[in-house]
Amino acid sequence: MDGRISRCTTTAVSSAFNQLGIYDSYFGMIIPLLADAAGVFIMKNFFESIPVSVEEQAKVDGAGTFRTFSRGPGTS
Numbered sequence: 607m608d609g610r611i612s613r614c615t616t617t618a619v620s621s622a623f624n625q626l627g628i629y630d631s632y633f634g635m636i637i638p639l640l641a642d643a644a645g646v647f648i649m650k651n652f653f654e655s656i657p658v659s660v661e662e663q664a665k666v667d668g669a670g671t672f673r674t675f676s677r678g679p680g681t682s
Contacts, residue, residue: 619638620629628634639645653675664674 623629623634623637628637639649656675661674
């Protein structure tokens with residue numbers, strides 16, 4: 607394999623994301639990672655690196671699990 611299949615797949619995905627209007631967004635960057643084993647590993651390590659104190663503080667502030675990780679720090 608010389609990478610031709612990978613380039614074709616990447617081009618097709620990029621084109622589809624561009625047509626959907628999510629090419630230049632966080633959503634467009636996350637979707638391919640969900641389907642890739644390396645992406646799952648990277649996201650797992652990222653979530654494990656978040657200190658427990660951040661989760662605890664979010665619970666004190668009344669945020670649920672999804673809201674804790676879906677909003678950036680300092681946003682309400």
